[in-house]
Amino acid sequence: GENVEQHPSTLSVQEGDSAVIKCTYSDSASNYFPWYKQELGKRPQLIIDIRSNVGEKKDQRIAVTLNKTAKHFSLHITETQPEDSAVYFCAAGEYDMRFGAGTRLTVKP
Amino acid sequence: EAQVTQNPRYLITVTGKKLTVTCSQNMNHEYMSWYRQDPGLGLRQIYYSMNVEVTDKGDVPEGYKVSRKEKRNFPLILESPSPNQTSLYFCASRTQNTEAFFGQGTRLTVV
Numbered sequence: 001g002e003n004v005e006q007h008p009s010t011l012s013v014q015e016g017d018s019a020v021i022k023c024t025y026s027d028s029a030s031n032y033f034p035w036y037k038q039e040l041g042k043r044p045q046l047i048i049d050i051r052s053n054v055g056e057k058k059d060q061r062i063a064v065t066l067n068k069t070a071k072h073f074s075l076h077i078t079e080t081q082p083e084d085s086a087v088y089f090c091a092a093g094e095y096d097m098r099f100g101a102g103t104r105l106t107v108k109p
Numbered sequence: 110e111a112q113v114t115q116n117p118r119y120l121i122t123v124t125g126k127k128l129t130v131t132c133s134q135n136m137n138h139e140y141m142s143w144y145r146q147d148p149g150l151g152l153r154q155i156y157y158s159m160n161v162e163v164t165d166k167g168d169v170p171e172g173y174k175v176s177r178k179e180k181r182n183f184p185l186i187l188e189s190p191s192p193n194q195t196s197l198y199f200c201a202s203r204t205q206n207t208e209a210f211f212g213q214g215t216r217l218t219v220v
Contacts (some may be wrong), residue, residue: 031207043211095140101151
């Protein structure tokens with residue numbers, strides 16, 4: 001099955017700075033790469049996703065890049081705000097989706 | 110409203126007492142999965158199902174059973190719970206190469 005690794009495990013930034021989270025995956029057949037945000041006590045919610053026919057996707061302050069050759073993808077958050085503080089998960093897998101271990105992002109005011 | 114419903118939300122039980130956590134989705138999704146979430150370990154897949162009567166082990170299946178008799182339901186069964194199964198459990202459903210929709214989570218404590 002798919003194996004997903006995520007770094008860093010914790011990330012602390014000042015409000016207004018950018019944050020980058022990186023993931024690698026093992027199965028070259030994977031074609032779908034979502035990112036989830038999980039706030040304390042809540043379920044994971046999709047924030048952005050990318051498919052393998054696209055190299056980059058942007059939605060306001062959030063962007064994801066994909067390098068299929070190297071089998072890695074990254075989440076970029078610009079102009080971070082305190083409400084961006086949460087745990088972020090990357091994932092991959094055609095049907096049995098596997099998740100990275102998560103990154104706890106803290107945005108300091 | 111499209112949703113995945115898990116029950117119960119909270120459960121405290123004793124070692125060895127069989128329990129079932131139910132999961133139901135109303136989106137006609139083929140794929141359903143169970144994950145457990147532990148601090149620092151992320152979401153680890155327990156079992157997944159590609160369709161009715163088709164299930165397979167994930168990364169941490171020991172001590173768990175599942176069944177998929179109907180497309181909408183995917184219960185998680187702990188035949189003889191042990192304290193190391195104390196965790197936060199999530200059920201999720203999706204179609205191929207689309208986002209996973211998660212249930213509200215079940216916080217299980219085994220004493």
